[in-house]
Amino acid sequence: MLRATLKGMASRKARLALTSIAVLLGTMFVAAAMILTSTMDNSVRGAIADGYSSVDAVVTSNEAETDWSTGQGTTGTVPAEMIGRVESAPGVTDVGPAVEGQVNAIGADGKLVGAFAPSIGFNWESLDAQDGYIEMREGGEPTADDEVAVSGKFITDSGLELGDTVTVYSYTADRADYTIVGVYGLSGDRDSLAGETQVGFTTAEAQRLMTEGEDVYTTVYVAGDVDTGELSEALGSDYRVQTGDEASEEAAEGFAVVADFMGYIFLGFGLVAVFVSVFLIINTFTIIVAQRQRELALLRAIGAGRGQVVRSVLAEALVIGVIASIIGLGLGVLLGWGLSQLVSSSLFDGLPVELLVPPTTLWALAVGIGVTLLSALVPATKASGVPPVAAMRAAVNPPKPLRTITIAGAIVFAAGAVLLVLGLTDNLGGNTLTGMLTGIGIAFVGITMLTPIISRPLVAGLGAIMSWSFSGKLGKLNAGRNPRRTAITASALMIAVALITGIASLVSSIKATTSEVLDLNLNSDLIVSGAQGGANLPSFSRQTLAELRGLPDVDQVGDVYIDFFGTQVDGQDAPLSSSEDLGASLEVFGGTVSEGSVEDLSADGVVIDEDTADDRGLGLGDTVEATFGDGASETLRVEAILDGYELTDGFWVAPEQIEHFTLPKPMQAYIDVAEGADVAAVQEQVRDLLADEPEVGVANNAEFVEQQTSQLDFILISVQILLMLAIIIAIIGVVNTLVLSVLERTRELGLLRAVGMTRGQARLMITIESVIICMFGAVLGIAVGIGLGWTVQQALESEGLTQFALPWLLIVVYLIAAVVVGLLAAIAPAARAAKLNVLGAIAYE
Numbered sequence: 001m002l003r004a005t006l007k008g009m010a011s012r013k014a015r016l017a018l019t020s021i022a023v024l025l026g027t028m029f030v031a032a033a034m035i036l037t038s039t040m041d042n043s044v045r046g047a048i049a050d051g052y053s054s055v056d057a058v059v060t061s062n063e064a065e066t067d068w069s070t071g072q073g074t075t076g077t078v079p080a081e082m083i084g085r086v087e088s089a090p091g092v093t094d095v096g097p098a099v100e101g102q103v104n105a106i107g108a109d110g111k112l113v114g115a116f117a118p119s120i121g122f123n124w125e126s127l128d129a130q131d132g133y134i135e136m137r138e139g140g141e142p143t144a145d146d147e148v149a150v151s152g153k154f155i156t157d158s159g160l161e162l163g164d165t166v167t168v169y170s171y172t173a174d175r176a177d178y179t180i181v182g183v184y185g186l187s188g189d190r191d192s193l194a195g196e197t198q199v200g201f202t203t204a205e206a207q208r209l210m211t212e213g214e215d216v217y218t219t220v221y222v223a224g225d226v227d228t229g230e231l232s233e234a235l236g237s238d239y240r241v242q243t244g245d246e247a248s249e250e251a252a253e254g255f256a257v258v259a260d261f262m263g264y265i266f267l268g269f270g271l272v273a274v275f276v277s278v279f280l281i282i283n284t285f286t287i288i289v290a291q292r293q294r295e296l297a298l299l300r301a302i303g304a305g306r307g308q309v310v311r312s313v314l315a316e317a318l319v320i321g322v323i324a325s326i327i328g329l330g331l332g333v334l335l336g337w338g339l340s341q342l343v344s345s346s347l348f349d350g351l352p353v354e355l356l357v358p359p360t361t362l363w364a365l366a367v368g369i370g371v372t373l374l375s376a377l378v379p380a381t382k383a384s385g386v387p388p389v390a391a392m393r394a395a396v397n398p399p400k401p402l403r404t405i406t407i408a409g410a411i412v413f414a415a416g417a418v419l420l421v422l423g424l425t426d427n428l429g430g431n432t433l434t435g436m437l438t439g440i441g442i443a444f445v446g447i448t449m450l451t452p453i454i455s456r457p458l459v460a461g462l463g464a465i466m467s468w469s470f471s472g473k474l475g476k477l478n479a480g481r482n483p484r485r486t487a488i489t490a491s492a493l494m495i496a497v498a499l500i501t502g503i504a505s506l507v508s509s510i511k512a513t514t515s516e517v518l519d520l521n522l523n524s525d526l527i528v529s530g531a532q533g534g535a536n537l538p539s540f541s542r543q544t545l546a547e548l549r550g551l552p553d554v555d556q557v558g559d560v561y562i563d564f565f566g567t568q569v570d571g572q573d574a575p576l577s578s579s580e581d582l583g584a585s586l587e588v589f590g591g592t593v594s595e596g597s598v599e600d601l602s603a604d605g606v607v608i609d610e611d612t613a614d615d616r617g618l619g620l621g622d623t624v625e626a627t628f629g630d631g632a633s634e635t636l637r638v639e640a641i642l643d644g645y646e647l648t649d650g651f652w653v654a655p656e657q658i659e660h661f662t663l664p665k666p667m668q669a670y671i672d673v674a675e676g677a678d679v680a681a682v683q684e685q686v687r688d689l690l691a692d693e694p695e696v697g698v699a700n701n702a703e704f705v706e707q708q709t710s711q712l713d714f715i716l717i718s719v720q721i722l723l724m725l726a727i728i729i730a731i732i733g734v735v736n737t738l739v740l741s742v743l744e745r746t747r748e749l750g751l752l753r754a755v756g757m758t759r760g761q762a763r764l765m766i767t768i769e770s771v772i773i774c775m776f777g778a779v780l781g782i783a784v785g786i787g788l789g790w791t792v793q794q795a796l797e798s799e800g801l802t803q804f805a806l807p808w809l810l811i812v813v814y815l816i817a818a819v820v821v822g823l824l825a826a827i828a829p830a831a832r833a834a835k836l837n838v839l840g841a842i843a844y845e
Contacts, residue, residue, distance in 0.1 A: 501785025
């Protein structure tokens with residue numbers, strides 16, 4: 001049996017190769033995702049460990065909380081008087097008191113340096129305990145407060161050179177000009193640690209920029225034979241002492257999140273590809289069983305048992321699974337390496353990458369082989385039931401009734417729908433989101449099971465459009481001849497289109513909701529804001545805000561200050577907002593006061609919206625305990641409650657509290673242009689005023705919506721590119737199905753050719769059948785995707801996603817793409833049908 005199985009496989013090399021591609025692609029992406037995650041994690045940790053290689057202990061305040069991926073959020077400090085205690089500790093040989101934090105530098109083009117990765121400022125003295133970390137390339141270290149030394153990455157990104165003047169400022173310190181007196185690299189001839197730019201100052205200037213001039217330090221690096229336990233005891237409970245390895249590991253966590261996130265994305269698409277390949281494998285082995293009916297009957301007739309037949313088919317599946325998975329694993333290693341290089345160059349400035357293939361990568365091999373065997377099990381079982389006598393002549397088995405699978409699919413779909421309804425009506429307790437996601441998954445399975453019965457009316461309807469000719473009518477009939485096979489073939493394309501349409505619908509809904517909120521709430525014509533990109537928290541000066549208010553064609557300006565770094569209200573995390581003139585700002589924002597008054601808001605007063613009041617159980621006159629970004633706490637009294645306000649839910653504090661914000665600068669301004677004034681002309685005037693404000697720009701309402709949602713468009717494009725995997729697998733599935741169709745209808749095609757059908761008509765018939773199958777998958781996928789998008793929108797309605805919108809242009813594009821896929825998939829099968837020998841086909845049995 002084994003010998004017969006292997007010989008049979010040798011005669012079906014082309015079709016088995018097509019099936020192998022599906023398994024290969026899924027295995028490749030799963031393996032690549034695991035390798036990307038482990039390789040980047042290992043490389044980032046290794047690079048950061050280099051920076052701590054000569055550091056034996058690290059001292060920080062117990063209040064310090066730093067996001068190492070952005071450099072933001074450090075609140076605790078170590079006073080200068082503690083440095084002496086560290087230096088006098090047993091075993092200490094060198095101490096590097098460090099002032100570190102994010103700074104903003106303006107490059108030669110007038111824009112911020114490092115807009116998507118932080119610019120890190122530090123004092124040169126901190127390097128005293130980090131021997132060998134810095135390699136000076138040109139010039140020397142800063143010795144005066146108006147001098148800086150910068151990293152090689154800074155020179156590349158800024159367009160500046162040694163001896164040039166650079167403008168630097170921070171969130172708490174005004175701009176100052178510095179002369180670049182040195183350019184350095186990091187150990188290993190690197191320009192940066194992980195994509196950031198660096199600027200080194202004198203200690204006094206670093207403190208002016210990053211600790212508001214206080215004689216304190218953010219971190220103290222220690223070298224020597226240090227006992228961290230003894231040092232911690234000597235410094236007291238207010239300070240945290242770590243070994244260099246512990247600090248390195250903690251610092252690496254923030255950077256590793258980026259690689260982990262990308263790894264999860266690729267893993268998700270790899271699993272989608274594996275899932276889609278199930279349909280192709282089932283179809284392919286159905287084809288194999290159909291081809292081998294006479295062979296299997298002969299084997300049964302000479303004594304082969306059912307178990308031997310099952311094992312014969314599964315042996316083919318095992319060979320395909322093993323070979324395809326091994327090749328996929330090898331290609332996955334290469335893809336993982338390539339992706340790691342891409343992530344390194346695009347996000348981590350060419351961080352040296354050391355390939356790491358974790359043992360867990362073998363799971364990709366197990367997934368590929370396991371999915372192949374499980375998918376082939378049903379066709380194998382069917383093959384064992386081939387009766388010896390009935391299959392002695394080539395014949396096509398009539399399609400099985402659809403009653404059982406239709407009833408089962410309806411029950412499964414109903415179960416999922418019930419969960420969705422319970423979730424949408426808040427009847428799942430605290431498990432609403434989990435219940436709804438489970439409901440979506442169950443309903444999706446139910447729809448897949450119902451696909452055969454759905455295919456009958458849909459295929460008939462789509463086929464009617466193409467039945468303008470004799471070939472078109474035959475193509476329509478052939479597409480609907482075997483609903484199960486048509487459904488399985490179209491399911492691969494349906495899944496890909498459903499996911500893309502669902503995500504596209506969600507993106508369109510977010511855009512529509514954003515536009516509606518602005519249209520309904522804003523009385524402004526122009527908006528001053530910046531794009532929040534990774535490292536940069538956009539803001540502009542109060543002086544510029546005053547100049548905006550002074551423009552002749554500006555009626556009024558609403559300003560917004562926001563703080564969300566460590567801010568809390570009554571112990572719960574909450575952003576705090578403020579405005580220099582809250583009354584005027586609310587007029588621009590479209591909010592109205594339902595209780596109390598915002599006029600003459602007291603220094604300890606706070607204004608909240610109705611939703612926040614309901615969520616927190618607060619009313620007029622109640623008090624709350626607010627914690628600001630600088631650590632200060634204030635007891636605030638609710639002096640007004642807003643109605644119909646949706647722009648910035650939360651707490652509005654008096655302008656006197658702005659000094660406690662992490663960033664005491666306006667982040668946005670909403671400009672109401674005077675009636676009759678030319679908005680475009682005012683926009684140019686505002687743009688001129690913002691010439692020296694590199695973090696922000698001005699846009700009208702439509703442009704602002706586009707800016708806020710531009711990242712969503714990028715995500716959508718990325719999803720579409722990655723889901724091309726599923727579409728490729730879908731094309732292979734259609735090719736296999738059409739090849740089976742041609743095989744089963746060999747004699748029929750011969751008779752049609754004998755009575756006058758031309759080769760061109762034969763090609764057209766197969767092509768129309770292919771297009772109908774693909775259109776069916778696309779139409780059903782679009783319908784499912786719209787339902788998926790609507791469900792998610794409804795689930796998020798209470799979170800502010802109030803509008804549901806459809807991506808009509810993309811839907812049209814998907815339908816056109818389905819036609820193209822159908823045309824491509826039909827090329828080989830149509831050519832085969834057209835080239836059949838007429839006499840040989842008529843005599844085929």
